[in-house]
Amino acid sequence: MGKNYSRAGRSGDFRWPTTTGEIIRYLGIAVLVGVGAAFALNAYEAHQAREAILDALPPGYQFPGCDIVRARGLDPLYSYEPGYxxxxxxxxxGIACEPYP
Incomplete structure (x- = not known):
């Protein structure tokens, strides 16, 4: 006969961590999730700022050179983006102003 899973997932089955090892593990997981969320939010905001600059360019505009693209923080510039x-x-x-080592 199999296991009885009728109580699986009920809120009454929750147990607070009791040992120091469990507490440290859960705190570590919480910190890692928080750091990951912060990096994701920062990347999203940077992408939004880049898109706002590119969307503000007049139609058909092309940057005169990579120095200006880099000064605005838009490098590299892809062929489907305005200003390419x-x-x-x-x-x-199809990628302009690439950083070469």
Whole structure:
């Protein structure tokens, strides 16, 4: 005969962590989740700021060079984004102002 799962998931089955090891483990998990959420929010805000700058460009505008693109923090610039120019794409892969090591 199998196990009885009728009580699985009920709120009365909750048990607070009692040992120091359990508490440290749960705190560690909470810290990692918080740090991950902070990084995700920061990346999202940076993406939104980049999109706002690119959306504000007039139609057909092309940046005159990579120095300006980098100064505005928009590098690298992709071929489908406003402001892209083939003259800034040295290797012809559709990505202008790439950072090379």
């Amino acid at each position: 120019s083939e003259s800034m794409d040295g290797d012809g892969d």
